[in-house]
Amino acid sequence: MNNISNIFKEKNLKLTPQRYAIYKFLKSVKTHPSAEMIYAEISKDYPTMSLATVYKTLKTLIELGLVQELNVGEDNFRYDANVAIHPHIVCLNCGKVDDIENANFDNLKTDVLNYTDYDVLSYKLYFYGICSECKKGR
Amino acid sequence: MNNISNIFKEKNLKLTPQRYAIYKFLKSVKTHPSAEMIYAEISKDYPTMSLATVYKTLKTLIELGLVQELNVGEDNFRYDANVAIHPHIVCLNCGKVDDIENANFDNLKTDVLNYTDYDVLSYKLYFYGICSECKKGR
DNA sequence: CTATTAACAAATAATAATTACAAATTAGGA
DNA sequence: TCCTAATTTGTAATTATTATTTGTTAATAG
Structure with missing residues (x-):
């Protein structure tokens, strides 16, 4: 069984309520929130939560391969508990x-081998456009 | 004729030596430098150059469509005077x-239309791997 | 059951990238 | 050459993120 609880146990890490809450929240949401947004949300249930804990937990989750970091071109990072490589699309109007x-x-990873002498390990693909809600409101 | 000089004139912007130097440097280089790296380089010829000027100039150049901003997952941005949409590859070992x-x-842009209801305007594609120099030194 | 210890959370200080501001300078047209 | 708005510069401020410190928690040895 490879749930969080076990993954943490294997690494001698403690699955604290804070850590679990952050992971569960990220799993439950499709908005790819930033650290600040996660903090704002979790604070409702855990009023003593510290922003530093959010950052540190995210870093741990990334090291464990449970979360990936997105950089869509903002001045901060966003986080995704879906660690499969998959493309994202950013609304240039509302930022969603x-x-x-x-x-x-996934053919990208093999296609690109013809054009580079790197060993290619992974990729990130971001699309930019206008979402359907923003299209309506124009 | 659509060189920088004219593009600036059209927008009532002054083509100062600093601005020109930054653009020329970016054009001449394939390293996709950060603001800090640009500042370090240009300072050699323009000892009075300010880092603030580098940032502001880059912003102007981006608005004019002469430069694009990259975000490969570092805590800073990198800049590219090749504004054509093209993929980049990052060495996970040396950071190049x-x-x-x-x-x-470019087929990506049309392919993705089957999977989203966004109007898709552009995309960014980053590959991650190990460059040939780093492969040798292992 | 208690003491020990390592991991942790929280608060806050520190750092790094970027932006804002105010004063001095300059590009480029009249 | 002169004028003026745009620009540069130095510095202060801001923002995202990381480090540090101190008190807390939880697992385990005794």
């Missing part, structure tokens, strides 16, 4: 970040 | 950022 679901772009 | 040249991934 969505998943591109069901699309498979 | 290279262009992927001659590859055409």
Whole structure:
């Protein structure tokens, strides 16, 4: 069984309420929040939560491979508990970040081998455009 | 004629030596430097250059569509005077950022239309791996 | 059951990248 | 050459993130 509880145990890390809350929140949400947004949300249930804890927990979760970091071009990072490589799309109007679901772009990793002498390990793909809500309101 | 000089004139912007130096430097280089790196380099020729000027000039150049901003996952931005959409590859070992040249991934923009209801305007594609120099030194 | 100890959370200080501001300077047209 | 708005510069301020410190928690040995 490879749930969080076990992953933490294997690494001698404690699955504290704070850590669990952050992970559970990230899992439950599709908005790809920033550290600040996570902090604001979790603070409702854990009034003593510190922003430093959010940052430190996110770093741990990333090291454990439970969370990935997105950099869509803002001055901060966003976080995604879906660690599968998948494209994202950013609304240039409202800033929303969505998943591109069901699309498979994994051929990119092999295609690119013809154009580089790097060993290619992974990739990030971001699309930019206008979301349907913003299209309406124009 | 659509050189920088004219583009600036059209917008009532002054083509100062500083601005020109920054643009020329970015054009001449394939390293995708950060603001700090640009500042360090340009300072050699313009000892009075201020870091604030570098940042402000980069912003102007971006607005004019002469430069694009990259965000490969560092805590700072990198800049590229090649404004054509093209993929980049980052060495996870030494941090170098290279262009992927001659590859055409523009079908991505139309492919993705089947998986989103956004109007898709552009995309950014970053590969991550190990460069050939770093492979040798292992 | 208690003492020990390592991991942790919280608060706050520190750092790094970027931006804002105010005063001095300069580009480029009249 | 002169004028003026735009620009540069130095510095202060801001923002995101990380480090440090101190008190707390939880697992475990005795």
